[in-house]
Amino acid sequence: MADNENTPPAIQPPPAKPLKPCAICGKPAQPRYKPFCSARCADIDLGRWLKGSYVIPGAPLELDENGPSSRERDDDA
Numbered sequence: 030m031a032d033n034e035n036t037p038p039a040i041q042p043p044p045a046k047p048l049k050p051c052a053i054c055g056k057p058a059q060p061r062y063k064p065f066c067s068a069r070c071a072d073i074d075l076g077r078w079l080k081g082s083y084v085i086p087g088a089p090l091e092l093d094e095n096g097p098s099s100r101e102r103d104d105d106a
């Protein structure tokens with residue numbers, strides 16, 4: 030144990046960590062929409078996910094509240 034005088038670190042951390050380029054268009058990503066450059070690119074990526082085999086765990090949310098026959102409460106009580 031005698032070689033800890035001038036042993037430089039194996040890996041020097043980068044001074045600044047730039048954001049990765051947008052995975053969709055390649056533009057610099059914005060912190061607000063990272064890792065994308067805009068909400069549009071984020072939406073495109075989301076669409077790719079949905080087109081794939083990505084399944085949302087949990088119960089699906091019924092967004093059509095104005096459904097014609099979603100819940101007919103005809104309880105003849």
Ligand SMILES: [Zn+2]
Nearest residue numbers: 051054066070
């Ligand atoms: Zn983009």
